[in-house]
Amino acid sequence: MTKQGTYDVVVVGAGFGGLCSAALLTHYGYKTLVVEKLPFVGGRASSVSYKGFTLPTGALYVETHGAVDKLFQEVGAAFPVRDFPIQLCFRMGGKDYPMPLKGGLKTVISHFASEAETARIMGAIRRAFTWQEPSSSISIRDWFRQYTQNDKVLAIFRGMCNYQCVNFSDMPAAEFIRQLKFAGTAGADPRGFRAFMEELVKVIKAKGGDVWTGCRVKRILAADEVARGVVVNMAGEGETEIRTKVVVSDVGPHGTVELTGSEHFEKGYLKEVKERVRPLAYMCLEIASERPLVDFRGVVVVPEGRRQMTMMTTTLVYPEYAPPGKHLLQAWAAPESSFLPLDTKKELDLMVQDVREAIPGFDRDAEILHASYWQKEWPMYRALPGRLGQKTSVENLYNVGDGVMPLVPLGLPGCAASARIVVDDIKQRVKPAA
Ligand SMILES: Cc1cc2nc3c(=O)[nH]c(=O)nc-3n(C[C@H](O)[C@H](O)[C@H](O)COP(=O)(O)OP(=O)(O)OC[C@H]3O[C@@H](n4cnc5c(N)ncnc54)[C@H](O)[C@@H]3O)c2cc1C
Numbered sequence: 038m039t040k041q042g043t044y045d046v047v048v049v050g051a052g053f054g055g056l057c058s059a060a061l062l063t064h065y066g067y068k069t070l071v072v073e074k075l076p077f078v079g080g081r082a083s084s085v086s087y088k089g090f091t092l093p094t095g096a097l098y099v100e101t102h103g104a105v106d107k108l109f110q111e112v113g114a115a116f117p118v119r120d121f122p123i124q125l126c127f128r129m130g131g132k133d134y135p136m137p138l139k140g141g142l143k144t145v146i147s148h149f150a151s152e153a154e155t156a157r158i159m160g161a162i163r164r165a166f167t168w169q170e171p172s173s174s175i176s177i178r179d180w181f182r183q184y185t186q187n188d189k190v191l192a193i194f195r196g197m198c199n200y201q202c203v204n205f206s207d208m209p210a211a212e213f214i215r216q217l218k219f220a221g222t223a224g225a226d227p228r229g230f231r232a233f234m235e236e237l238v239k240v241i242k243a244k245g246g247d248v249w250t251g252c253r254v255k256r257i258l259a260a261d262e263v264a265r266g267v268v269v270n271m272a273g274e275g276e277t278e279i280r281t282k283v284v285v286s287d288v289g290p291h292g293t294v295e296l297t298g299s300e301h302f303e304k305g306y307l308k309e310v311k312e313r314v315r316p317l318a319y320m321c322l323e324i325a326s327e328r329p330l331v332d333f334r335g336v337v338v339v340p341e342g343r344r345q346m347t348m349m350t351t352t353l354v355y356p357e358y359a360p361p362g363k364h365l366l367q368a369w370a371a372p373e374s375s376f377l378p379l380d381t382k383k384e385l386d387l388m389v390q391d392v393r394e395a396i397p398g399f400d401r402d403a404e405i406l407h408a409s410y411w412q413k414e415w416p417m418y419r420a421l422p423g424r425l426g427q428k429t430s431v432e433n434l435y436n437v438g439d440g441v442m443p444l445v446p447l448g449l450p451g452c453a454a455s456a457r458i459v460v461d462d463i464k465q466r467v468k469p470a471a
Contacts, residue, residue: 052080054438055287084229124335196340316416
């Protein structure tokens, strides 16, 4: 069955990048269809219920007072996000070192370094902020090693790197500094990320768009290097071809090429996708207890473990995420390499050992609810920012999402920014049918 000309734009995938694109497009008068293969929206920024707990499918927090809430405001979506305190505390050698909100980094470093060493390191960071970003061709670990060999100080930066969910030795120095500059406020929807994503769906539908869940895009159609539509597979209804002017793909550049067929793309573009779009691996533990396992209203960084790890008793800020009388601790860690395939058993064992050592009474009081690994098609990020543009070599076929983030804060703000770039381009090139 073919549906001709029903939609101006089809968006493949209802992750944050796809939903932001569709919300902006419908807002600016484009008849838009979002097709999502899962039974729910949000992709790696959604949530599921498990034993009465609200567990994330990926993202835990969204930037507030930045590009994301601006986009929600622009399209008229509710932004029911409760800010959470961005307070860090370093747990090192059995002691806690809270980081003051002002002058915090210097204070934490000076616990372990002489005045002269602290001044040298802070001077290097200041230069990177105000004079020139460090090179992208060395890791932030190697960049800091130029200024200190102090294991404790290096551990502090290793832990901070985990806040950006990238392994210390894989994080380009320039990207680390950029993300430090961007650091702002964040929060989460107390109802969970799925409800948060539904706020965008409400807007899309109210403005005449459609969101089909449980419906897989089987192919993106292209002919003569121009996108022509998609073929979808609706459960029970077989295949339907939908002709459209523009296709926006949220399945990542590799997925876009696969769905379209590599024969439709220019060789140079395929080379860039292959070499630059490298998904990053990550892992998380969701842990239940009756007492807060970490009694700190913020993020506790455990930088000296087998793995760089961060943890937080989320229910101290969002008690709604657990049944009454229970707490939820979330621990997240980068594996040995962000880019190599995960040895899941080895990585989990090491992470559990780290959590056990970091939390007194863990074996007595904690229950691991869920362990999750993020890699390949369902990674932490599909690529580091700035690696690939949003346009493909096929005309009117765009990528959005974290495979094509510009140089902005990582994760959800990056997805929102990619959507805005794409929609601005569509607005200049294609008129809505209506
Ligand atoms: C563990 C973890 C923690 C994170 N924490 C944070 C955080 O705290 N803050 C932050 O800002 N970011 C965080 N991130 C990053 C953030 O979650 C992602 O960058 C973002 O959700 C990616 O969105 P996306 O739209 O690019 O892709 P996705 O969320 O992957 O969406 C793609 C969608 O396409 C669908 N799809 C795929 N193939 C098809 C097909 N053939 N047909 C139809 N649909 C299809 C998928 O089902 C999916 O829903 C985290 C990520 C992870 C994994």
